[in-house]
Amino acid sequence: MKKRRIFLPILLATAMLALSACGAKDDGTSGSAGEASSGNQQVKLKFYAQYSGENTAVYDAAKEEMKKLMPEVDVEFEVAAQDDEQKIKTYAAGGTLPDIFFASSGLIEALKNSDNLYMMDKAVEDNKIEDQLNETSKAMLRHDDGHIYAVPNVGQWSSLIYYNKELFEQNGIKVPANYDEFLEAVKGFSAKGITPLALFAKEKWPGVQLYDMAVVGSEPAGLTKLDGGEGTFSDEAYRQGAEKIAELSKAGLLSKNAFNTTWDDALAQFTSGKAAMVLNGAWAMSDISKAMGDKVDILYTPLADADKVDQVQWNVSGGGFNQGFSVSKNSKNAEVAAKYAALFSIEFAKQRVIHLGDPNPILKENPEPLNGISSLQEKYKQDSANFKTMTTFPWGLVNAKFKTAIEDNVQKLMLDYDTNAFIDTMNKSLELARK
């Protein structure tokens, strides 16, 4: 009986301890595993990044190079989850942001407003980062308020429609240079049972990008104008863009399974000749070139009107924006982390060229790719010098409410072809997002 009397309170106390431990507050070390940064003491930093796939080698190589520049720092990569930034936002809400992390424009906005971001102006200035960037990349460095919260690590990617040259030739279909020809191509391929465009619409952004491509022919700022608080979907350019997407979808632009198609599926359809075109950013060029060789080419503005195409051919969709490696304001070693993040961005950009043959890095210097670059990458490199204006990719949209609304409603437009419903709903969403 005595034993039981002791046992029961111990059981209760253990349960309480276990439960209260669940809610223990972090002391704000923000994941730093190392010691303070004074002197030459070793510092260990947590780095939350897209450390996976083709980028793994790039991160590893950049880390090796950084050992020469900052030998006192060791970084531990944490693979970023593809989860609508839930994990990183949860870290922020709990005050446990990693020391360094990759931040998109939307995330920068949210973390800046909640005072979680370390201002990197001094680190950029002290380490002469701006001097190493080319002119187009300098514009990506600063936030709207003029300060630096993230140092860009990749250049301005264009959104592209990759097409299978052989398939066009074999089926006697003209490579489209404008919207009318594009519509004809869609009808032609559709009639032959070939998917005109492999869109990986299981992700919501490719649909938005296609819509942006339909708009840039008339409005060079594309969706960034609306995101920035100007204009509405009733404006001619946006209405016309919606009409084009509806018309193309009705003509059979997409496969029946497009909304369940992943990038791997879309690439497989394209490389196997089941789809004539595929949409993605210029970053996919390396993979596509490897798989298709000289059979593939690219289109920048195939949805522009025939009478305007000459003037707008270099007003391309896509682009670079204020995003890159950021530092947590609560990091124990924020100053060291900011220096490391700023220098790492430069090293990362170099290694992307060396390992992946990035045709348009952010840098002034031109490192040599290990395996050279494909003819397609060479073409893109030359073309990119002509780009007059660029827009954005959906993760570059700053207004998260606008971003989610456009992602859902473009898919609906592709499904029900109802342009008026799209414009009405988007105008309401826009009004709400701008409040």
Add this chain to the structure above:
Amino acid sequence: MSEKWKNKVALLVFTVPTLLFFTIIVFIPILQTFQKSFFDWDGLSTPIFIGFDNYLRLFDDPDFWVSLKNGLIFAFVLVVYQIGLGTILAIVLSSKAVRGRKWFKTTFFIPVVLSGVMVSQLWIAIYNPEGGLLNSIFAALGMDYQQAWLSGEHTSIWAIAFTNAWQNMGILLVLIYTAIKSIPEHLYEAALIDGSSFWHTHRKITIPLLSETYKFGLIIAITGGLNAFQNMFVMTNGGPGNISYTFTFMMYKAAFRSNEYGYGSAAAAILVIECLLFTILINKFVAREKISY
């Protein structure tokens, strides 16, 4: 210590940890959700009190009505398939005349132990409009009925709900089967002596005596349907557009994609109220009298 006090201590020891755990894990977060639903809050910055604005906005949001409708369809499919088919199968399997009953019971229960993601992937392949099993069956039967099951405005939520119903039917089947087995044999013997047919016996004896099991089954099927998230997250990502949204998906979109935690909390609060309402109604109208043998 008197017997009275010993009982009270034992009662406390057995209930307090569970109550404490439930309060911390479930009750307090629900209260917090209700509290946050009155704020304009991005989850990170200082919340701003806006009263009922989030709720007023909800009723003007097309996503809300789509989510409400889809939640009800989902719950309806679960009730019909899991309880309806579960009852029929349980009655059949409880008959001694059926051979291989154990094998059937195990087979029907297998999907329950599979991962939801795996089952969703399996059904994505079945529903694939280009060469998927379902369309191929229609084609093999000479029918020109080819559907984009997961992308169709009128088929998507039904297809997803069926996937969930198929996977979890085994739970209700086992519950109903166990309840049937606990019905005293002499009731059936009396019905047999009176010349009652197989179906008449089950309609008049089995089904009425299952009412308490049905009460529990209805609660888990309906709240499960209203709460559904995983299948649509894996199978359609809520899309195309918003056509396969439910309240949980709407909540996820608001909180994690639009940075509107306050608005997401309002959607969650409505979901909690909806589930509570159904639970109260079921408790009020189903199995009002306690059955004892």
